[in-house]
Amino acid sequence: xxxxxxxxxxxxxxxxxxxxxxxxxxxxxxxxxxxxxxxxxxxxxxxxxxxxxxxxxxxxxxxxxxxxxxxxxxxxxxxxxxxxxxxxxxxxxxxxxxxxxxxxxxxxxxxxxxxxxxxxxxxxxxxxxxxxxxxxxxxxxxxxxxxxxxxxxxxxxxxxxxxxxxxxxxxxxxxxxxxxxxxxxxxxxxxxxxxxxxxxxxxxxxxxxxxxxxxxxxxxxxxxxxxxxxxxxxxxxxxxxxxxxxxxxxxxxxxxxxxxxxxxxxxxxxxxxxxxxxxxxxxxxxxxxxxxxxxxxxxxxxxxxxxxxxxxxxxxxxxxxxxxxxxxxxxxxxxxxxxxxxxxxxxxxxxxxxxxxxxxxxxxxxxxxxxxxxxxxxxxxxxxxxxxxxxxxxxxxxxxxxxxxxxxxxxxxxxxxxxxxxxxxxxx
Numbered sequence: 001x002x003x004x005x006x007x008x009x010x011x012x013x014x015x016x017x018x019x020x021x022x023x024x025x026x027x028x029x030x031x032x033x034x035x036x037x038x039x040x041x042x043x044x045x046x047x048x049x050x051x052x053x054x055x056x057x058x059x060x061x062x063x064x065x066x067x068x069x070x071x072x073x074x075x076x077x078x079x080x081x082x083x084x085x086x087x088x089x090x091x092x093x094x095x096x097x098x099x100x101x102x103x104x105x106x107x108x109x110x111x112x113x114x115x116x117x118x119x120x121x122x123x124x125x126x127x128x129x130x131x132x133x134x135x136x137x138x139x140x141x142x143x144x145x146x147x148x149x150x151x152x153x154x155x156x157x158x159x160x161x162x163x164x165x166x167x168x169x170x171x172x173x174x175x176x177x178x179x180x181x182x183x184x185x186x187x188x189x190x191x192x193x194x195x196x197x198x199x200x201x202x203x204x205x206x207x208x209x210x211x212x213x214x215x216x217x218x219x220x221x222x223x224x225x226x227x228x229x230x231x232x233x234x235x236x237x238x239x240x241x242x243x244x245x246x247x248x249x250x251x252x253x254x255x256x257x258x259x260x261x262x263x264x265x266x267x268x269x270x271x272x273x274x275x276x277x278x279x280x281x282x283x284x285x286x287x288x289x290x291x292x293x294x295x296x297x298x299x300x301x302x303x304x305x306x307x308x309x310x311x312x313x314x315x316x317x318x319x320x321x322x323x324x325x326x327x328x329x330x331x332x333x334x335x336x337x338x339x340x341x342x343x344x345x346x347x348x349x350x351x352x353x354x355x356x357x358x359x360x361x362x363x364x365x366x367x368x369x370x371x372x373x374x375x376x377x378x379x380x381x382x383x384x385x386x387x388x389x390x391x392x393x394x395x396x397x398x399x400x401x402x403x404x405x406x407x408x409x410x411x412x413x414x415x416x417x418x419x420x421x422x423x424x425x426x427x428x
Contacts, residue, residue: 014039027161028113028171033154037146047141047154051102051110055132056083061106066185066297070124070137072101072111073179079124086126087133094122100177101137104163107300109183112139113157116176162300165197184298192291196221200295210305210314214296214390222397225288229398234405238273245271289394293387302386310341314386318342339381342388347377349395356402 007019016036023029037043060068060083071080074097081092096119102111114120120139127134144152157175161167168180186193199220203213222229245267253260267273296302302314310320318340320326323333326341350373380388 015043026167026170027159029158029160031156031158033156035146035152037148037150037152040148042145042147042150044143044145045152046143047156048138049112049114049156049158050136050138051112051158052134052136053103054134057105059106065187065294066106068105069103070101070135071104071183071185072099072122072124072137073182074099074101074122076179078179078182079122081124083126083133083135086124086135087128092122092124096120097122100180101139102159102183103135103137104183104185106297107163107303108161109163110160111158111180111183112137113159113171113175113177113180114139114141115156116178118156164300166201185294186298187291187294189287189291189294192287193294196291196295197298200299201301204301210301211307214314214386215393217292218390218393218397221288221292222394222401226401229401230405235273238271242267242271242273292390296387296390297384299386302384305386307385307389311385311389314389315384317382318385318388335382336378339378340385342385342392343377343381346380346388346392346395347373349392349399350376352399353395353402356399356406 002022004020004022007021009017011017014037016038018034018036020032020034021029033047035043035045057068062068062083067080067082069081069083070086070092071078073079074094076099079092079094079101081090098116098119099122100111100113101122101124102109104111118141120141122137122139124137126136141154144154146152159171163183165181165184168183171177172180184197186197196217200213200217203216203220204210207213207216246264249260249263249267253263304312305314306312307314311318317338319338320340321333321338322340322344323337324331354369354373380391
């Protein structure tokens with residue numbers, strides 16, 4: 001920082017307030033407040049600081065996966081409130097609390113960082129006025145007595161910058177503030193999310209490319225979960241191999257539910273197939289993929305970062321749309337019709353993945369599963385393009401793994417398109 005900025009205010013009743021502010025390169029404000037009592041009587045004051053937000057931010061997502069709003073670490077415990085709960089009247093109050101308190105957005109944070117040994121009365125509260133809500137976090141320090149002619153002083157820090165772990169860790173060391181990394185919402189799977197976060201940022205810095213870092217991260221994770229995925233894919237491959245026999249049994253035992261179940265059980269036993277053996281590997285992978293989803297969501301490096309081709313901001317949705325032929329027609333579709341190139345590639349990868357999976361025994365479930373890629377594509381089209389690219393590339397790698405195992409288990413006659421081999425056999 002350069003020379004400090006000094007502000008003064010005389011309240012006209014014998015008190016002279018002075019505030020000295022310095023700023024470093026990462027937007028940490030060091031603030032020293034002094035009060036000179038020029039009156040003839042002692043006065044009692046409390047240091048007071050707050051971070052307030054007048055209504056919700058314009059880009060507030062409200063997405064349950066990511067916390068945006070008041071957050072802090074008080075007496076060694078994470079404390080946070082959602083905006084919706086605050087509007088319902090929920091208040092958080094902690095007496096004689098050591099720690100920090102502030103507000104976060106998706107990528108940014110404004111937080112009060114008092115000295116670690118300082119005790120404050122902390123509060124998170126909202127108030128409504130003319131239909132607009134004011135959201136506030138504040139800290140009130142211990143009362144100080146200033147005798148006539150005396151001076152009181154209070155030094156603190158305020159951070160207003162990017163919410164990034166390396167910056168938080170640096171200030172934890174520099175200021176002695178504990179648990180500042182809680183400002184990043186790593187979620188319940190933090191023990192997975194944190195290592196993935198550091199790995200992704202290592203790939204960013206090593207390759208010098210955000211785009212390449214995302215693709216390499218996906219490859220590393222797919223390779224790491226390959227043993228689990230392999231077991232799941234082998235189970236699906238065996239189910240796919242015997243699917244023609246299952247269809248024959250369904251035709252043979254029409255109207256005989258008990259007989260069909262017994263025949264299917266005998267088929268599974270004869271072919272040494274366990275239809276549930278692929279479930280556990282998939283369930284184990286769910287927290288891994290969810291953690292990766294959060295990592296990409298939290299990474300500020302994706303903001304305004306381009307990808308190859310038409311993507312100029314990995315943190316924003318794909319700007320193209322199939323409904324105006326990707327810009328060839330001079331017409332801007334409504335938001336719900338903004339389904340661009342990468343969401344369509346994502347849809348294609350989901351369809352191929354579906355084709356590589358065994359059919360559902362229930363026709364209704366099969367139709368629902370067939371529609372699933374199109375439904376989720378409409379949803380994903382409005383997500384950050386970085387997430388869509390990650391999931392598309394992950395699906396492509398998954399399809400390659402699945403097809404390899406399908407060929408290995410099912411033999412050379414196994415077709416990529418489910419049912420194609422069966423239809424060809426029927427024609428012959």
